[in-house]
Amino acid sequence: MDFSLTKEQQMIKEMVRDFAEKEIAPYAAKWDEEAHFPLHVFRKMGELGLLGLPFPEEYGGAGGDTISYAIAVEEIGRACGGTGLSYAAAVSLGASPIYYFGTEEQKQTWLVPMAKGETLGAFGLTEPNAGSDAGGTRTTAVLDGDEYVINGEKCWITNAQYARQVIVTAVTGKDARGKNIITALIVPTDSLGFTIRSNYDKMGVRASNTCELVFENVRVPKENVLGDPQKGFNQFLYTLDGGRISIAALAVGIAQAAFEKALQYAKERIQFGQPISKFQAIQFKLADMAMEIELARNMVYKAAWLKDQGKSFTKEASFAKLFASEMGFRVCNQAIQIHGGYGYMKEYGVERHLRDIKLMEIGEGTSEIQRLVIARQLGC
Numbered sequence: 001m002d003f004s005l006t007k008e009q010q011m012i013k014e015m016v017r018d019f020a021e022k023e024i025a026p027y028a029a030k031w032d033e034e035a036h037f038p039l040h041v042f043r044k045m046g047e048l049g050l051l052g053l054p055f056p057e058e059y060g061g062a063g064g065d066t067i068s069y070a071i072a073v074e075e076i077g078r079a080c081g082g083t084g085l086s087y088a089a090a091v092s093l094g095a096s097p098i099y100y101f102g103t104e105e106q107k108q109t110w111l112v113p114m115a116k117g118e119t120l121g122a123f124g125l126t127e128p129n130a131g132s133d134a135g136g137t138r139t140t141a142v143l144d145g146d147e148y149v150i151n152g153e154k155c156w157i158t159n160a161q162y163a164r165q166v167i168v169t170a171v172t173g174k175d176a177r178g179k180n181i182i183t184a185l186i187v188p189t190d191s192l193g194f195t196i197r198s199n200y201d202k203m204g205v206r207a208s209n210t211c212e213l214v215f216e217n218v219r220v221p222k223e224n225v226l227g228d229p230q231k232g233f234n235q236f237l238y239t240l241d242g243g244r245i246s247i248a249a250l251a252v253g254i255a256q257a258a259f260e261k262a263l264q265y266a267k268e269r270i271q272f273g274q275p276i277s278k279f280q281a282i283q284f285k286l287a288d289m290a291m292e293i294e295l296a297r298n299m300v301y302k303a304a305w306l307k308d309q310g311k312s313f314t315k316e317a318s319f320a321k322l323f324a325s326e327m328g329f330r331v332c333n334q335a336i337q338i339h340g341g342y343g344y345m346k347e348y349g350v351e352r353h354l355r356d357i358k359l360m361e362i363g364e365g366t367s368e369i370q371r372l373v374i375a376r377q378l379g380c
């Protein structure tokens with residue numbers, strides 16, 4: 001029992017855990033093996049209100065708070081890292097920017113169907129030559145009459161192949177200091193000249209859909225600009241702050257799964273006439289794993305709580321993302337160590353967690369970028 005959770009948050013935890021254990025966990029190894037995106041699970045998550053969890057009911061959401069959403073990500077991630085990543089990306093990157101910055105009309109057109117789980121959305125920021133340095137975006141959007149004409153490419157965009165629209169960042173001009181002005185545009189995936197390919201062979205999170213996007217004279221009406229056309233850069237920074245809470249929650253969920261397998265295995269595996277859990281070396285590993293997971297979870301809840309209170313949460317979201325992802329990597333690695341040679345075998349399912357969790361140190365700002373963000377918040 002998590003005494004710190006409200007009744008509603010506890011109910012969500014139980015509901016999502018039950019769903020994930022029945023509908024996701026039994027198939028996670030197969031989806032990983034086949035790099036299969038479980039679209040049907042997203043339909044079911046939509047019916048349960050999970051895809052609109054943190055959005056108000058007036059926009060088709062469930063009116064939950066960010067802590068509830070983080071709990072849902074953790075529980076889905078505990079069952080399958082790839083499904084967890086696609087869930088987190090659908091809510092934090094596909095839908096949230098429209099909720100934060102969209103006009104009423106954009107919310108009705110794009111957010112409501114996503115929140116109801118009828119459609120999925122994606123967020124395309126990263127390019128082959130602009131990753132951490134998103135200011136170096138090369139994709140352009142040029143105003144021609146009442147339409148923007150988009151040219152360029154994006155890489156590693158989650159869920160794009162199954163999305164109805166992608167929020168795309170593009171350079172629309174230069175400011176007084178000669179820096180790129182970056183604007184966010186809502187681009188329907190069936191637009192002429194918009195190609196989406198999913199040919200990547202990934203190390204982990206293989207149930208997640210990851211795409212390359214190519215724009216060749218793609219035209220969108222200027223009404224599809226999201227938020228302030230001059231402030232696309234600041235908008236995605238805010239979006240990523242929120243997204244980092246979900247990546248941290250996902251890392252906690254994956255680490256929790258690896259820890260539970262290691263604990264169970266340690267109690268069952270007999271060496272030198274006793275379960276290996278009786279060896280202090282193994283006990284200390286398990287103790288550290290349990291403690292670090294709990295600490296990371298509390299960091300996630302704190303960042304989520306600050307966001308819900310309307311307070312600044314940039315530093316705490318980076319704290320949580322950085323600590324949870326690096327902690328998760330340590331935990332998954334130790335979980336394999338506790339399994340010995342069996343941990344190295346796919347059959348035991350712990351190696352998948354290590355492959356999945358590695359992405360948490362890279363996506364939505366690498367560990368190095370999180371340290372930069374934190375240092376800036378400290379006034380360095």
Ligand SMILES: Cc1cc2nc3c(=O)[nH]c(=O)nc-3n(C[C@H](O)[C@H](O)[C@H](O)COP(=O)(O)OP(=O)(O)OC[C@H]3O[C@@H](n4cnc5c(N)ncnc54)[C@H](O)[C@@H]3O)c2cc1C
Pocket residue numbers: 089093123124125126130131132133155156157158159202205210359362363364365366367368369372
């Ligand atoms: C499976 C997957 C899904 C993804 N989903 C999405 C998505 O939905 N949408 C999206 O827009 N992007 C997505 N990404 C992209 C992801 O956000 C980027 O990979 C990430 O931001 C890092 O960019 P990069 O890979 O170009 O690395 P680079 O920026 O090239 O970094 C390479 C290395 O240099 C380090 N480095 C870079 N700059 C600095 C610096 N100033 N100081 C110190 N070290 C530095 C980095 O930390 C890293 O270790 C996804 C990526 C993957 C793999």
